[in-house]
Amino acid sequence: MRKIDIIEALKSYLELEKESGTYEYALGRMFKMDLKEKPGESQTLDELKKEVSRCRSCDLCKTRKNVVFGSGNPHAKLMFIGEAPGKDEDIQGLPFVGRAGQLLTKIIEAMGMKRDDVYIANILKCRPPENRAPLPAEILACSGNVRRQVAMIRPKVICTLGKFASQTLLKTETPITALRGKFLEYPAFNLTSGGIPPERDRRRDNGIKVMPTFHPAYLLRNPQDKKLVWEDMKKIKKEISK
Numbered sequence: 001m002r003k004i005d006i007i008e009a010l011k012s013y014l015e016l017e018k019e020s021g022t023y024e025y026a027l028g029r030m031f032k033m034d035l036k037e038k039p040g041e042s043q044t045l046d047e048l049k050k051e052v053s054r055c056r057s058c059d060l061c062k063t064r065k066n067v068v069f070g071s072g073n074p075h076a077k078l079m080f081i082g083e084a085p086g087k088d089e090d091i092q093g094l095p096f097v098g099r100a101g102q103l104l105t106k107i108i109e110a111m112g113m114k115r116d117d118v119y120i121a122n123i124l125k126c127r128p129p130e131n132r133a134p135l136p137a138e139i140l141a142c143s144g145n146v147r148r149q150v151a152m153i154r155p156k157v158i159c160t161l162g163k164f165a166s167q168t169l170l171k172t173e174t175p176i177t178a179l180r181g182k183f184l185e186y187p188a189f190n191l192t193s194g195g196i197p198p199e200r201d202r203r204r205d206n207g208i209k210v211m212p213t214f215h216p217a218y219l220l221r222n223p224q225d226k227k228l229v230w231e232d233m234k235k236i237k238k239e240i241s242k
């Protein structure tokens, strides 16, 4: 295909996306970046928490009761990252405190740790109404926050819980059934903002491994797959104890 044809095709595509209201999302996906993600001024997790607690970058700020920033050990070797707060989390302002959260707590304890030993967060910091799936605009507006949390905590391993968190952090459309159970490299482009020196930003091998696994809410509906998650947890335990 000639270059001019490619440019024309690209222009038409972007016009269509602009009309449908998904322009920025399309650009973000095409260039594998978050256009609204910008380096924040916060240099510590506490500063970032204050910054995010005031956030009004998407419409979820209108319906939330609380911003659910994340909780746990700011120096954790292991981070769990899920999709978005649910009803209980929205009320309490804490991540994973409902039924799925109780199962996550049991999983952490079965690994020989406490919740305070790890750090738990979600991609979205505010609850989508009726627990609906996050919208592309919300992901675009919010995913920079969790990346900044990762950049500040610098865990050894991130365990992404479920399809949504796994696909968002790894910027892939591979199904969770194919992603889970294997360590993947945390993409270097995720470490481009917030709280870490620039020379560390540029390191390609950032030393952070990602283990995608099933979401605890899925396990509540499909308990037969708990054994698969346990296999993933054993791999994580071995990795963080090295």
Ligand code: SF4
Pocket (backbone or CB within 6 Å): 052, 055, 056, 057, 058, 059, 060, 061, 067, 124, 125, 126, 138, 141, 142
């Ligand atoms: S979901 Fe994220 S981007 Fe949207 S208002 Fe809440 S903190 Fe801000």
